[in-house]
Every structure is written in C-alpha cells, then in structure tokens.
Amino acid sequence: MTPSGSGTPTKARIVVLISGAGTNLQALIEAAMATEFPGQIVAVGSNRPEAAGLQYAEQANIETFVIDHTRYSSRESFDGELIHKLENLNPDLIVLAGFMRILTDDFVRHFRGRLLNVHPSLLPKYQGLKTHARALEAGDTAHGTSIHFVTEELDGGPVIAQAQVPVLENDTDQTLGARVQAREHVLYPIIVRWFCEGRINLSEKDEVLFDGEPIPAILTLPADVYQ
Numbered sequence: 001m002t003p004s005g006s007g008t009p010t011k012a013r014i015v016v017l018i019s020g021a022g023t024n025l026q027a028l029i030e031a032a033m034a035t036e037f038p039g040q041i042v043a044v045g046s047n048r049p050e051a052a053g054l055q056y057a058e059q060a061n062i063e064t065f066v067i068d069h070t071r072y073s074s075r076e077s078f079d080g081e082l083i084h085k086l087e088n089l090n091p092d093l094i095v096l097a098g099f100m101r102i103l104t105d106d107f108v109r110h111f112r113g114r115l116l117n118v119h120p121s122l123l124p125k126y127q128g129l130k131t132h133a134r135a136l137e138a139g140d141t142a143h144g145t146s147i148h149f150v151t152e153e154l155d156g157g158p159v160i161a162q163a164q165v166p167v168l169e170n171d172t173d174q175t176l177g178a179r180v181q182a183r184e185h186v187l188y189p190i191i192v193r194w195f196c197e198g199r200i201n202l203s204e205k206d207e208v209l210f211d212g213e214p215i216p217a218i219l220t221l222p223a224d225v226y227q
C-alpha cells in the first residue's frame, strides 16, 4: 500500500471475518495468491468455532482465530475483544465475508473506511436476511449482490459495486443463491484489489471515491468479466 524504501510496494494487510462456509474467503485467498496482488490476507477470524471456511485459511497457512460470540454477555464485550484482536493484526482492510454478526457503532466507527461487506441483494433492496427468498417472493426479474463500506446503518453503508443476475422461472432459494454467489466470487476480489491499490476510498461525507473522485453511479463490471 505504501511504497517501501526498496521500491517494492508493501502489500496491504487484510483480515477476513467469516461465520460459515467461506466460499468468498476461498475466492479471496485464490486471488491473493497472485504475486502481483496488492494485498496479503494476514489472518482469518470467525465468531463460530465450527465455521467450515476456517479450513480454507488453514490449508493456505493463514493464521486463524475464533472469538466465540456465545461466550460474551453483550455485543459490546464481544466487539471490544474483536477490536483488540484486530488492532494487534494492524489491518489496512477488514473484509466481512459472510460474517453474520451485527457490529456495534463503536466497532464500525473504529474501523471506518477500512471495513467492507458483501451483501446478497441489490441494495438498498432486501437489507437483512433471506434475500433470495424475498427476491423470489416479490417476483423480481433481476437480483444480485452488493459490495459496500460498512457504516452504522445495518446493510446501509455506501455501495461500491453490484453484480446482477437474472431470476429464472424455476429458481429456488438455492439455485438463485448459487448464481449470486458465483458473481460475488469474481466481484469481491476485484473490489478488494482496488481498495488495496488505494483506488477506492470512503470520503468524510460517506461518498465512495474511485481514483479520488466520487463515483457517479454504483460500479458494475462488464458481463464478460464473469465468464
């Protein structure tokens, strides 16, 4: 991120937080394996000891940690411990990848501008849970995923980029969800790359900046990127 004396750019320090399967984590690990990738995943954390995704980090020799939220009496005490752990890792970026915990305002403010999330809907539609079922129920013809900066408003932070998928006639939660996730696995590593290159920032006024300028519209990538 910042140039070092030797002329070799220092890689941004990324911590990924997960709660479950970790397929987005796996996509990020694969992307970060490229020597020219501008970020390094220094640790992967979970609030659930059984999160299957932790195995991807272990296989890639990435440090893992678990802070089991059931052992904390309040959201504040859990988040306090998580802030403490993250601060020790000195992250330039914290990537929420299926991290299914609501974070306190203190946590979000602490890491403001360094906290990204992927949400499986075309925000501002379908904040919260069961997004695929809700898109199906509403009869939507298009659905998708959003990458956004995390702010105090749950699933309401400034959206950086989205990818759309068509809703097909016989779709179920699972088939639609799988189509959305396939898009996430391409889009999230690209946005993380741009963040690590310093191309994406959050302004004081909560605008998404791309190369220093407010984005005129949510970013979308050409369809062939996903093929």
Ligand code: GAR
Pocket (backbone or CB within 6 Å): 018, 019, 020, 021, 022, 023, 024, 025, 053, 097, 098, 099, 100, 118, 119, 120, 128, 145, 181, 184
């Ligand atoms: C992803 O599809 C992500 O969009 C969603 O959880 C899934 C995690 O999958 N996130 C949310 O619902 C956040 N509100 P993964 O563990 O296989 O990456």
